[in-house]
Structure formats: structure tokens, C-alpha cells
Amino acid sequence: MLGVTSILGLPFLFVVGDAQPVGWAIVLLSGLLETLYFIALTRAYSHGDLSQVYPIARGSAPLFVALWAAVFLGERPSPGGMLGILLVVAGLYLVNLPSLSAWKQPLQGFKNQAARYALLTGLLISIYSTVDKVGVRYFDPVIYLYLILLAGWIFLTPIWLQPGRRAALIAEVAPEPASEVAGRYRAHRAARVAACALLGTAAYLFVLTALRISPVSYVSPVREMSVVMGAWIGVRFMGEPGGAMRIVASLLVALGVLTIAVAG
DSSP states (O other), rough: HHHHHHTTTTGGGGOOOOOOHHHHHHHHHHHHHHHHHHHHHHHHHHHHOOHHHHHHHHOOOOOOHHHHHHSSOOOOOOOOHHHHHHHHHHHHHHTOOOGGTTTTTHHHGGGGGHHHHHHHHHHHHHHHHHHHHHTTTTTTHHHHHHHHHHHHEEEEGGGSSSHHHHHHHHHHOOOOOOSHHHHHHHHHHHHHHHHHHHHHHHHHHHHHHHHHHHHHHHHHHHHHHHHHHHHHHHHHHHHOOOHHHHHHHHHHHHHHHHHHHHHH
């Protein structure tokens, strides 16, 4: 995905313009944090389920962001803004619980590696979100986004030095078409990679644009509405359990977002 974005976006390198050294340092730092984020997230997914990892990773990030924004950026959310943040976090915490009686389940889950890697992912999300808030002061959001993704791609390239990972990457983008069905699957997989690169890049561009005009402690929780959308897709189209609880959690997130919007 990063390769597709980095190659297609090469023309952006010709319109970067002059930037202060601190701006380039922030690009490299954010790119490194993105790299660590990808590593932590994939480690978490290798040890646990999506419904366990994603809510912890995304739900913990706003709390960390509010802390970093207060300590390093001098942002002080209003009482209404803080209430909205807490409502969003509560909704994200509840969205994958089977029932209220299982409210301790995520806390008990921190005994396993999946939950610990997910919490580390949330910490990394909060740090790079705070760094990006500063980074968009030095670059246009489109240019900044391309530069940090390019830096992340470069930082991840050492995996090509490991024979097993190199073979897996080659198989991912160019599997052997042993049959017509395999050939169609290869084409579909390439299309999925390209679509994910496009959608992921567009989504993060919206986030960076929002960071230019809003406090990072407000932007971070609002972007985590993706967890609610994922829960709705699971209940509506995949027959996953916990529909009632997830509806309540979704309402909490929606109320939190509304509270943040009013307070901001």
C-alpha cells in the first residue's frame, strides 16, 4: 500500500518548495512513528482478533492524545470537549462487549500479547497524531502526507533483507497464476491493494486537514468513529453477535462527537 502511494505520488516531490529543517525533522519522525505503528498493529493482529485489537488500539488513542496535547501543545479542552472525549472513549470501549456484565473483559485481556500490542498501537497513534499537528504547520497537508508515507515506506524497506518476508511480499503482489481462477484472484488482490492505498491516503488527508483547523485532542476521538462503522458492518452484514450493546455504544460515540462539535 505504501509502495503504491509513494510511487504514484512522486510528482509531489517537485512541488515541496522550501521548508525549514525542523519541518523535515518532523517528517522523518512521523514516518518512523508510522513504521512502528504498522509493526505494532500487525503484531497485535497476529496474536488476537480484530474485535479485540481494534477497539483497544483506537479507543486508547484519544486519551493519550488529550494528555500529549495538554502537556506539549498547550491545548486545554473545555469541560464540554472533555466530556465529549470521554463519551467517545466509553462508546469505543463498549462497542465490542457481548453484554454489560462483561465490562471487565477488555481489562482482563491485557494479560495477553494481543492486548498489549494493541495498547502500544494506541500509544503510537496518539504520538504521531500530536507530531502531525505540528507538522502541518510547515507543509501543505497533501505534501506532508505524501512525505511521511514515503518516509514510512523507506523505513520499512529493510524487511526485504529477510528472505521469508521478501518471499511473502513477492507472493502478495505477484502470486503464481496456476489457473484462470488464480489469475483473476491476483488481479482482484492487486485492485484491493490499490483501493486500500487510495482510501487510506484520502482518509488520512482529511485528518491532517482537520488538524490544521481544530485541536488535536478533538480530531483524534472523532476519527475513531471507524470502530462504530465496523461494528455496524459486522452486525448488519456478517451476523456478528452483540447488536444491542453495539447500538448503545454507537449512540455514545455519536453523542460524544456532537458534544465535541458544540464545545469546539
